[in-house]
Amino acid sequence: MIDTGIDLIETERIRKAIRRWGDNFLRRIFTPRELDYVKSKKFYYENLAARFSAKEAVFKAIGDLRLNWLDIEILNNGKGKPLVFLSKRAKEKLKRKKIKEIKVSLTHTKEYAVAQAVVVKEDENGCSKIKFQD
Structure with missing residues (x-):
């Protein structure tokens, strides 16, 4: 079974949150490894917005599990592919929810960041088959 989540955010919202709450906002939303990664990139605010959007998309895809922002970490592998930790x-x-895998895709422009999350769950037989709608 597959569930999905998608999120779009204006990059300016992240910029304003940082101006208003500073490091408190950053430490509440992003892990130290995420912040280190983003600091190494040219488009700082855009990359933060993309990670924020990816976390929101994951929250939407997994449903109500009462996780917090730091429970989900979005990092890129050596080839630039975003991964969920x-x-x-x-x-x-x-x-407990039988979620086996989470994949994310994210992109950004100067104004917006968007991300999609795909969650693969086991069915009642322990399989994670893809089902197509009739």
Whole structure:
């Protein structure tokens, strides 16, 4: 079974939040590894917005599990592909919901960032088959 989530954010919202709350906002939303990654990039605010949007998309795809922002970490591999890393607490909750995998795709422009999350779940037989609608 597959669930999806999508999110769009204006980059300016992230910029305003940082101006208003500074490091408190950054530390509440992003992990140290995410912040280190983004600091190494040319488009700082755009990359932050993309990660924020990816986390929102994951929240929407997994449903109400009462996770917090730091339970989900969005990092890129050596080839630039975004990957989802989860806290121990999040892994335990997702395991109970039979979620096997989370994939994300994200992109940004100067004005907007958008992300989509795809969640693969086991069915009642322990399979994670893709089902097509009739």
